[in-house]
Amino acid sequence: GAVVSQHPSRVICKSGTSVKIECRSLDFQATTMFWYRQFPKKSLMLMATSNEGSKATYEQGVEKDKFLINHASLTLSTLTVTSAHPEDSSFYICSAEDSSSGNTIYFGEGSWLTVV
Amino acid sequence: LAKTTQPISMDSYEGQEVNITCSHNNIATNDYITWYQQFPSQGPRFIIQGYKTKVTNEVASLFIPADRKSSTLSLPRVSLSDTAVYYCLVGDNPGQGFQKLVFGTGTRLLVSP
Numbered sequence: 001g002a003v004v005s006q007h008p009s010r011v012i013c014k015s016g017t018s019v020k021i022e023c024r025s026l027d028f029q030a031t032t033m034f035w036y037r038q039f040p041k042k043s044l045m046l047m048a049t050s051n052e053g054s055k056a057t058y059e060q061g062v063e064k065d066k067f068l069i070n071h072a073s074l075t076l077s078t079l080t081v082t083s084a085h086p087e088d089s090s091f092y093i094c095s096a097e098d099s100s101s102g103n104t105i106y107f108g109e110g111s112w113l114t115v116v
Numbered sequence: 117l118a119k120t121t122q123p124i125s126m127d128s129y130e131g132q133e134v135n136i137t138c139s140h141n142n143i144a145t146n147d148y149i150t151w152y153q154q155f156p157s158q159g160p161r162f163i164i165q166g167y168k169t170k171v172t173n174e175v176a177s178l179f180i181p182a183d184r185k186s187s188t189l190s191l192p193r194v195s196l197s198d199t200a201v202y203y204c205l206v207g208d209n210p211g212q213g214f215q216k217l218v219f220g221t222g223t224r225l226l227v228s229p
Binding site: 034043044 | 148160165207
């Protein structure tokens with residue numbers, strides 16, 4: 001099946017710094033990617049829809065200036081957590097829609113962010 | 117947004133067939149039904165997708181009645197490694213050429229020896 005890759009899988013950063021997480025569709029082009037966050041033993045929460053070549057669409061309650069999303073190519077979307085705080089520590093997961101296979105959505109492996 | 121409802125948890129034993137039913141009463145005409153499996157600290161893994169009737173692949177079957185207001189994921193002869201959270205989702209098509217998946221609570225399946 002289609003592969004979506006995230007990098008890094010784990011990152012630790014200091015409070016106040018910014019950290020970037022990459023999401024790549026490895027064998028298909030994705031005009032649309034999605035970013036989720038997940039807390040332990042909870043379900044995934046959709047943060048934003050990333051559209052290639054245009055601004056991301058954020059879900060209600062998600063700060064767009066804090067979670068910067070860039071989708072500069074058909075295979076890469078990035079999520080930058082700016083001025084990170086400990087409460088931003090979470091599991092971040094991206095997904096990408098493969099329009100060539102019935103619009104199936106595939107997920108990345110996830111990225112653990114720990115802010116200390 | 118189509119909302120899904122599924123049991124919070126289910127228990128089973130190795131070798132048994134497991135059926136997880138999901139309700140999606142407000143499913144739209146264009147929505148597909150997709151099931152994902154998630155292990156701890158991993159991204160969801162695609163299991164199966166369908167629109168109507170029955171779909172089968174090498175790992176599962178998906179049964180969808182004619183009214184499409186529910187669906188049942190069937191896992192034949194489960195093993196311990198099938199212990200995971202299973203999510204049923206229906207796509208929300210906001211008219212922009214893509215579907216947006218919003219996760220519900222999922223069903224936590226525990227398979228015991």
